[in-house]
Amino acid sequence: MNQRPRILVLAALFVGVMVSMAIPSFAADKSVTITLPNSKVTINGQVVNNNYSKYPLIVYKDITYFPMTFSDCRFLGIESTWTGEKTGLLVDFTGVTAAYNPYLSSSQNKKSYSARIVSFPVKVNGKVVDISKEEYPFLSFRDITYFPMTWKYGVDAFGWDYKFDGKTGLVIQSKNIKVEQYQIPKTRLVEAYGEYEGKKSTAVMAKNGFVYYVTNKGAVMQAPLADISKAKAVFQLGIWSYGDGKQFDSHEFYEENRNAMLFFHSGGATMGSDHRYILKENGTVQKIQESYHETTLINNKLYMYYNGPMAGPGNLSVEELNASGSRSNLGSADYWFYSFCTTKGLPNLQMNGDELYIRASNVTGSQEGGGDYITDDPAVYKVNVSTNAVSRVSQSKDKVISAQISANTLYYMSASGEGSDCTYSIYKHSLIDGAESFMGSFKSELTWDQSFAVIGDHIYYLSNGALYRMGSNESLNPAAEAITMSVTGDHQEYLVCTFMETQQSKYRIMVFDQSGKAVFKTSDCGSNIVVEGNALYFYNITTETLCKAVIN
Incomplete structure (x- = not known):
């Protein structure tokens, strides 16, 4: 030529x-x-x-x-x-x-x-x-x-x-940025329902030098990234008892405290149970939860709140890791406890010194003739794990939806109003002197899983399905509908958002660093985005491969 x-x-x-x-x-x-x-x-x-x-x-x-x-x-x-x-x-x-x-x-x-x-x-x-x-x-x-x-x-x-x-x-x-692709074995589960029905399972995640996936026989596999052909089974999922006898228990991978985690649900909604396991690098698994006691591992102790049928006040407890039967109540029966944070990648409960930070409602009474309890709106509380003392932290009178601790600062989001005209407000609270300041607000439809995240000096939130950064009214991915927002990185220093695959969506994954810069953006659909050092991994739903990119 x-x-x-x-x-x-x-x-x-x-x-x-x-x-x-x-x-x-x-x-x-x-x-x-x-x-x-x-x-x-x-x-x-x-x-x-x-x-x-x-x-x-x-x-x-x-x-x-x-x-x-x-x-x-x-x-x-x-x-x-x-x-x-x-x-x-x-x-x-x-x-x-x-x-x-x-x-x-x-x-x-x-x-x-x-x-x-x-x-x-x-x-x-x-x-x-x-x-x-x-x-x-x-x-x-x-x-x-x-x-x-x-x-x-x-x-x-x-x-x-x-x-x-x-x-x-x-x-x-x-x-x-170049994307390196890893071929995952084709003998994997196929999505049975949802947006990606008919495609290979999106439950694929890279963490700590390994990739985890599930075979069409329900085996949870761990394979070294250096040679994926050397995969080995580390866990076996059961057949979902409420299904057609062919589907395995609903499952997903996620990361928490630098660990690769497996979550699955077995049984029905009422009589079933949630299960969580740490997937260790040596190929073994560590059971963390097997009930509706939503559990977070902190300093070799299991902190949990009961969130299943017949839940009520006094539902907070703690158990020594690897010491079944050692569970003891924590906090007070005067409070009904909930998750501290709703943002993926951040712990469900968070510890600062001897204080366990959690959301809770003060129980003020019960309905005549028994039945439902009368409670205050949820707020941020701290529970001293040594003395069991419960103290309110957040100052907003509105119900608190989610919270996050960054260094010695508490950030939390409260909500007022109902339906599509709910007002969300974000506050910054010093854990040193208790000083609290209003950071901003926005309107959005009221949802139970509304989340926000603080990365560096920037606050990110979702409003009516779009991703925003506090201080700007312009969406960070105009006309795109967000699916998930999560935090990743060795020090939880990256914000990740995934978006629906629509013609209007320019990007399907965006990653922001502490300075607020979009360090990665792709038109490919993906799940389980993990950053370790400067290596970003994600399962590419578009190409059905595991991808790696070097950022920064």
């Missing part, structure tokens, strides 16, 4: 579906002949399979063109937006990341085809491209727009590195 001076022989990758919907009204009548490249092309370490690609690279006027597909666009760190017939296509380098996800076909491609020249408006990084003066026009092939990459696009606009020689062919490296 001939090379011309300062011409980068490649092409951009954009949102094919959105563009192709508008192409018919813009496509010129002129057809041109295109061919498939004769040389090998490698992009970010991935060799492109042109022979069986649904959208192969093509060559026109001795220049290689790339297809503007959704996945490949983001694989190279660029995004596009179709804005309509008058303003056309916007192309921007944003540093977005995606795993390599080729569009493969069962039919082998021919050596040459016909394509059409298109003529819709284009802006690259905000600058208008004069299509009429372009020596290498945009092309339409298989209803996908193809982009010719000259030096001004590939190097000047997108900052890519490239080289070409007769032996290695064309090699392209983009500047966005």
Whole structure:
């Protein structure tokens, strides 16, 4: 393939579906002949399979063109937006990341085809491209727009590195974060219901040098990341007794206090039970919970509150680890205790010195003739684990929804109002001198699992399904609906949010550091995002692989 001076022989990758919907009204009548490249092309370490690609690279006027597909666009760190017939296509380098996800076909491609020249408006990084003066026009092939990459696009606009020689062919490296993919065995469970029904189970998590997944026989597997083929079973899930005799107990992996954790529910809602296990690096498991006593391991002790049928006041207790039968009551029967924090990745209960921080309601009486208790709205309390003294901490008169301790500071969120017009307020409370200050408020629909998180000096929260940072009314991922918000990192220094897979959602995973910078964003759907050091791991639902990226 001939090379011309300062011409980068490649092409951009954009949102094919959105563009192709508008192409018919813009496509010129002129057809041109295109061919498939004769040389090998490698992009970010991935060799492109042109022979069986649904959208192969093509060559026109001795220049290689790339297809503007959704996945490949983001694989190279660029995004596009179709804005309509008058303003056309916007192309921007944003540093977005995606795993390599080729569009493969069962039919082998021919050596040459016909394509059409298109003529819709284009802006690259905000600058208008004069299509009429372009020596290498945009092309339409298989209803996908193809982009010719000259030096001004590939190097000047997108900052890519490239080289070409007769032996290695064309090699392209983009500047966005690269994603390394690990293949997980295909003999895994399949999602039986929900948004990802029919796909491989999303219960896959990397932690402490291992990856955990569940086989289609219900075996919980632990495999070293260095060699996933050396997997071994560490636990066996049971068949769900309320199911069809084929489904295994509902389960998930999560991280807590730097441990890999397994949660599963067995039985029905009333007569069933919740189970929690630590998945240890040596391949053994440590039972933490097997009931509706919601349990948190702190300093080799199990602190728990009962949250099952017939729950009531005086439901807080403590038990020595590995000492069944040593459980003793904690706190006071005058209080009904609840979880301290509702944000994933943060402990359900939190200790500061000898004080266990928890939410609780003061019981002021009971209904006439027995039955329901009369309680105050939940607030943040501390329970001295040595003296059993219970003391109120939060000063807001509204009910407290969730709380978090960062260093010597308590943050908590209270709620007032009902339905869709609830007001949430966030407060900052010093654990040293008791000084409390109002940090801000927002309106959102009242939900039982509303959460927030403090990372560095920034407060993040969800409002009507969108992710916000306190101090700004603009969503951090406009028009995207959030699924989960969690905290991860060796020192809980990263905020992670996952989003629904919709056309309006630019990103499906976003990760923010302590400075508030989005250090990772991808269009791939994912679960179980874990950061260890500067390595970020997540299960990629889009490609059904485990992914690793180096951030910062």
